[in-house]
Structure formats: C-alpha cells, structure tokens
Amino acid sequence: MALKPPHTPPRTGGEPVLHIWPRTEHLHSLDPTCISALLYLNLLIPTGYSVDYTHNPDSSPSGQLPYLSHGLHSVSGFELIVKNAAHLANGKQLDDVLTPADKAQNAARIAHVESTLGDLVAHVYYSLSANWTRQTRHTIASVLPVPQCYYVPERIRKSYQPRLEAVELWDVAGIEQEERQEREHFSFRRAAKKSKKSQEKAKFKENSKRKKVSEKARAFLDIYVRLLGYKHYFYHTDEPTTLDVVFAAHIHMLRLHQPDMLIADLLTESYHTLLAHCDRVFGRAFHDSTSFPAIASPNTRSFSVRSILPKIPTPTQPKGKLASPAWAEQERKFRLMRWGFFGSVSVIFGSYVYFAGIIPIYVLAVQHTMKALGQGGLVDEDNDEEDEDEEDGDTARLP
Incomplete structure (x- = not known):
C-alpha cells in the first residue's frame, strides 16, 4: 500500500533537523538506517524536530546519511543521533525501561540486526538483477536531480558490492537471469554450444545459491521469532525499544513488493509475527496524520550543476583582536593564487582556440x-x- 504522509508546512526555527534520504511512494526513506532514525526520533520527541529529505550526503559530517543538525552542531550515524536525542529529550531514551542486563544484550542484538539483516536488505535491492534493473535504479534516479540521476545510482550500487561479496550475497542469480536462460535453453544456438547436462548443472548451481540465501535469512529470522514470542515487542515492555525500531525499519524495506520476491515471500509465508511487529512499531510512531514530523525544506529535483562541484570553504576574516597584518597577507596570497589559476586557464584555452x-x-x-x-x-x-x-x-x- 502506498504511503500518503500529510502535507505539513515547512517549519523554521532553531529546532533539530533530521537529514535523510528522500522518501518514495512505498518507503519512508531509501535507507534502513534513515528509517530507524526517523522512527526513533518520532517515538522520543514527536514534535521536537523536523525532517529534511536530501540527496546530498556530502553535507553530512561523515559524508553519509542520516545526520542530525541542531544549529551549528551536527552528528552523523544512528548511534550518535540516539545519544544526541537523549539531550533533546532531557535525558530520556527508549531503552530506559530495560534492565542493565537487557541493555547489554540490546546493544549486541542491534549490531546483529544492522549487519545481518542489513546485508539481506542490500542483497534484495542492489544484488538481485531483476530488482535492480526494474525497480531500485529507477526509484533512486526518480528522487535525484539532473545530472546526478544518471550516475549516482550505479555509484551507490558499487559501494555495496564489497560488503555483499564478503558475505557471499553478491553473485546470486535472480529471476531475470533464470528467465533469460530458460529462453536460451530452447534456442538452437544455445543447444549447439552446450549440452543439456551442462545446462541442468548450471541451473542447479544457481538454484542452490538462491536456496542458500533463503536458508541464511530463515536462520536469522528464526532467532527473533523466538525472542518475540507472543509479546508485542522484543522485551517485556509496553513501548518499543531501539531494537524494535531498528528491526522494524529493515522489515519495512524487505516486505516491499518487488519483481524478485525472494525474501518478501519468505516473510509472508512463514513470519507473520514479524510483519505484525513491524506494523505495530510503525503504528505507534505514526499513529495519525498529525504525528508525522514537519518538513524542514522541500525536496526539489531541478537541474543543479553546482551540486556536482566540490564545496570549497571560503576563509572568513577574524574580527576584533584576531585580525592582524598576517591575515591580510595570507588573504592576498590566496587571492593571487586564484587569479593566477584563472589566468593560466584562460591562456591555455586561448592558445588552443588559436592553434586549432x-x-x-x-x-x-x-x-x-x-x-x-x-x-x-x-x-x-x-x-x-x-x-x-x-x-x-x-x-x-x-x-
């Protein structure tokens, strides 16, 4: 079902701003970590922050999304956002209801979910050829401006390749490859090159790879089915904890209808309790139309050449006692270097035009x-x- 958030007016002021990847028709964001940060803040401080859907991770202190900015202070990463949110909520956290032993286990389980379930999310969106070519690439390009929409999706996919290769989740045949090989099976050219025995062997190898992925996902999900049991959340609490938030954010992305439903079908057939848990967490975070945070700035997809150029910080002249002749001499030196650079470029360009x-x-x-x-x-x-x-x-x- 398509997501239809309320049209909240832009909010201004000195409140915190959560910067995340843009939302789509069916997803709250393009990244599970961004969804986790969105759920956490909306459960902790539902009216104390706003959201900025951005496609420029270079503005983040670490070069990655999500990050939280409050005035001149910015923190990047889910863990730092959680710590900073505690200061905004007067020391309150979602895990305050847990015992010390549960808090220690909670940290290990969150890392387990982010690594293992995060690998499955990346595999479904970036490794399976049918999902990538038919949906993921077009979805990412639809939220990016020109010209980033032509090269950024491939760059994002390549960034996941080393991670998925390390866990043997990259080179896995998808539905699109199987359909193509089925068509080639009946062609005379294919039959002339390969025997029927070799074709069956290759198909068996590909099916075994997909089965291995399913078994890996099943082994992971069984652990949290037992942990959840008949409870509403993973711990004996009436409110979701950080583990519930992180787990629900990943399930939210895995259950999306895609061309290759390798993991989504597994969830639908065997893990109804985990899907109900995901709905419960999202229902608690976004219980009505007024619970969705305000939008800090609208997301535009206009042509932007400046956005593909690196941002060069310009030095600002110190005021008061810090101003000195040394600063003026340094500024004069940089000014000469800039004029020298542009002058050299002009001479080279003019020489090329003349001799050409x-x-x-x-x-x-x-x-x-x-x-x-x-x-x-x-x-x-x-x-x-x-x-x-x-x-x-x-x-x-x-x-």
Whole structure:
C-alpha cells in the first residue's frame, strides 16, 4: 500500500533537523538506517524536530546519511543521533525501561540486526538483477536531480558490492537471469554450444545459491521469532525499544513488493509475527496524520550543476583582536593564487582556440559579414558573377 504522509508546512526555527534520504511512494526513506532514525526520533520527541529529505550526503559530517543538525552542531550515524536525542529529550531514551542486563544484550542484538539483516536488505535491492534493473535504479534516479540521476545510482550500487561479496550475497542469480536462460535453453544456438547436462548443472548451481540465501535469512529470522514470542515487542515492555525500531525499519524495506520476491515471500509465508511487529512499531510512531514530523525544506529535483562541484570553504576574516597584518597577507596570497589559476586557464584555452584554427575562420566570417552589411545588404549573386567575369576579362587583356 502506498504511503500518503500529510502535507505539513515547512517549519523554521532553531529546532533539530533530521537529514535523510528522500522518501518514495512505498518507503519512508531509501535507507534502513534513515528509517530507524526517523522512527526513533518520532517515538522520543514527536514534535521536537523536523525532517529534511536530501540527496546530498556530502553535507553530512561523515559524508553519509542520516545526520542530525541542531544549529551549528551536527552528528552523523544512528548511534550518535540516539545519544544526541537523549539531550533533546532531557535525558530520556527508549531503552530506559530495560534492565542493565537487557541493555547489554540490546546493544549486541542491534549490531546483529544492522549487519545481518542489513546485508539481506542490500542483497534484495542492489544484488538481485531483476530488482535492480526494474525497480531500485529507477526509484533512486526518480528522487535525484539532473545530472546526478544518471550516475549516482550505479555509484551507490558499487559501494555495496564489497560488503555483499564478503558475505557471499553478491553473485546470486535472480529471476531475470533464470528467465533469460530458460529462453536460451530452447534456442538452437544455445543447444549447439552446450549440452543439456551442462545446462541442468548450471541451473542447479544457481538454484542452490538462491536456496542458500533463503536458508541464511530463515536462520536469522528464526532467532527473533523466538525472542518475540507472543509479546508485542522484543522485551517485556509496553513501548518499543531501539531494537524494535531498528528491526522494524529493515522489515519495512524487505516486505516491499518487488519483481524478485525472494525474501518478501519468505516473510509472508512463514513470519507473520514479524510483519505484525513491524506494523505495530510503525503504528505507534505514526499513529495519525498529525504525528508525522514537519518538513524542514522541500525536496526539489531541478537541474543543479553546482551540486556536482566540490564545496570549497571560503576563509572568513577574524574580527576584533584576531585580525592582524598576517591575515591580510595570507588573504592576498590566496587571492593571487586564484587569479593566477584563472589566468593560466584562460591562456591555455586561448592558445588552443588559436592553434586549432578557430579564430582565423571566425575572423574571415566576421569580415565577410561586415563587408556585406557595409554594401547595404546581402550581395547579389548575379552581380558577383558579373564582377568575376569582368575581372577575368581584365586579366585576359593583360599583356
């Protein structure tokens, strides 16, 4: 079912701002960590922050999303956002209801979910060829401006490749590959190159890889089915904890309908309690239309050349006693370096244009145009032919 958040007006002021990847029609964000931060803050301080959907992770202190900014202070990463949110909520946290022993286990379980379940999310969205070519790539490109939408999706996918290769979740055949191989199986060219035995062997190998992924997901999910039991949340509490938030954020992305439903079908068939847990956490965080945080700034997809250029911080002159002749000399030095750089670029560009022969052609074209305009308009072709004939006659009469 498509998500339909309320159209909240932009909020201004000195409140905290959570910067996350943009939302889509079915997802609260493109990244599970961003969804975790969104759920956590909305459960802890539902009216004390706003959301900024951004596609520029370079603005983050660590170069990754999500990050939380409050005035001039910014923290990046889910753990630091949780710690900073405790200061905003007067020391309150979602895990305050846990015992010391549960808190120690909770930290280990959160790391387990982020690593193992995070690998499965990355596998479903970036490794399976059918999901990537038919949905994920187009979804990411739809929220990015021009020209980032043409190269950023592939860059994001390549960033996940080393992680998935390390856990043997990258080179796994998907539905799209199987359909193509089924078509090739009945072609005469394919039958001439490979025997039926080799085809069956390759198909068996690919099916075994997909089965291995399913078994890995099942082994992980069984642990949390036993931990959840018949409770509403993973611990004996009436409110969700950080573990519930992180787990629900990953399940929220895995249950999405996609071309290759490898993990989604597994959840639907065998893990109804985990899906109900996910719905329960999201229902508690976004219980009505007014519970969704305000939007700090609208997300635009206009053409932006400046966004692909690196941001060069400009030095600001200190005030008061810090201002000195040394600062003026340093600023003068940088100013000369800038003018020298732009001057060198201009000389190189001018030399290339001159030696490439562009300037003489341009000058001749301008001279011919000015000559025609000076004679009162376009030159008549018949007059040109008569002038040429007269010149030829004059040339012939010369001794």
